[in-house]
Amino acid sequence: MxxxxxxxxxxxxxxxxxxxxxxxxxxxxxxxxxxxxxxxxxxxxxxxxxxxxxxxxxxxxxxxxxxxxxxxxxxxxxxxxxxxxxxxxxxxxxxxVHLPDALEDVFSCPNPTCISNSDEPLKPILKVINRNPPKLQCKYCMKISNPEELL
Ligand SMILES: [Zn+2]
Missing domain, CATH: 3.30.70.140 (Aspartate carbamoyltransferase regulatory subunit, N-terminal domain)
Incomplete structure (x- = not known):
């Protein structure tokens, strides 16, 4: 072994x-x-x-x-x-593992003024708009981010 x-x-x-x-x-x-x-x-x-x-x-x-x-x-x-x-x-x-079309309630939106970062009971939803290299877009404020910004 x-x-x-x-x-x-x-x-x-x-x-x-x-x-x-x-x-x-x-x-x-x-x-x-x-x-x-x-x-x-x-x-x-x-x-x-x-x-x-x-x-x-x-x-x-x-x-x-x-x-x-x-x-x-x-x-x-x-x-x-x-x-x-x-x-x-x-x-x-x-x-x-397979990257899904959207990540729901996994990472917060990197935009501090985004409504998903406020006291509103909203789950962060990031849509995968490009896979290689990965790019994500917030469903609420439309900010586009790459994985490093989320971690
Ligand atoms: Zn956002």
Missing amino acids: SEEHLAVRRIKDGTVIDHIDHGEALRVLSALKVTGHDGNLVTIAMNVSSSKLNRKDVIKVENRFLFANETNKIALIAPNATVNIIKNFKVIEKRK
């Missing part, structure tokens, strides 16, 4: 997010709103040796199955990530 596999122990049921660009694991957790407050074990490994990327981060969330509409939110931060759904120690589903 390689060093990579030993770094984080296997889980019985849950979600493993692999091949996250190194150093991005905490931002991925934040975007997924995985806080650990539900009491389930969350394991984070950062800067794991990997042949595919030089270094990568890995996140394991036990007893929670993250759906594609949730994990696709991380495509901006970790475009190479793979998501493995584990049931009874077996990978039952493996998928790549």
